[in-house]
Amino acid sequence: MREGILALRNGRTLTFTVNGTDDGHPVVYLHGIPGSRREPMLPADADLRLRVIALDRPGYGGSSPCTAYGFHQHANDLAALTDHLNIDRFSLFGFSGGGVFALACAAALGSRVEHVVVAGTPAIGLKNDLLNAAGDLTKGVWRMALEAPAALPEALAPLAVDTDTLVRTMLDGLSTVDRDLLRTDGIREHYAANMACAVQQGAERSAAAMARDVRLTVQPWGFDPAVLTQSVHVFHGADDPLVHVSHARVLASAIADARLEVRAGCGHYAAISGAPGAKLWRRVLPV
Secondary structure, three states, rough: OEEEEEEEOOOEEEOOOOEOOOOOOEEEEEEEOOOEEEEEEOOOOOOOOEEEEEEOOOOOOOOOOOOOOOOHHHHHHHHHHHHHHHOOEEEEEOOOHHHHHHHHHHHHHHHHHHEEEOOOOOOOOOOOOHHOEEEEEHHHHHHHHHHHHHHHHHHHHHHHHHHHHHHHHHHHHOOHHHHHHHOOOOOHHHHHHHHHHHHHOOOHHHHHHHHHHHHHHHOOOOHHHHHOOOOOEEEEEEEOOOOHHHHHHHHHHHOEEEOOOOOOOHHHHHHHOHHHHHHHHHHHOOO
């Protein structure tokens, strides 16, 4: 894995990683909320030739904070990064809340994006009646983002005080299948490193970044998924306690060229680790 820093023309910096094979199909990975460039777990498969680029959104990892940030700026950041890496066309993989950012970038960047995979992605921005289709932690944060957005950063700050607190809080909101997966040797250490990177700028900045991203995902998105020209693979674990599977069904029905995959016996994190995740990475190849 190679680490990089990109200085943007607007004065901000982006931190990113590049993993996989240099001649592999390029895939830009968009992390969850919270998450970081350390989140993706590329399976050790010699036949899977991918070049995976993952970037920290502002306020996560080493990327400069940016409060006044939205999907348009994120698409511009992604375009600048792929230009920097001399990548013209690529696929997108968005996990959890990062799936909304992936769809927004696909809408903004058009033909540069070949194919999109989203996994465990909420669809609150499409239908507010999905607000309760989630676990207590998730729907509580969503509700505050809609009803009292100014108070959300302060409410999230205690979760971002340190890595142990954040990991413990996340695990408490998961199903047994997710907790067992994230406590597996190798995956446990990877997950902790991802969360440590997510909050490395301290509780105040990390909470502000999470609150900003949550607000963007739960409010009306400002783009219509029906206009996407790319094929989109929508994956969801049937036993996802954080974001219920009804979100995936709504999302897939809103996209013109969507394939819905609901996997029995899988939770939220099956999409990026374990055997189901290894299979899902193959879906990023253009069809």
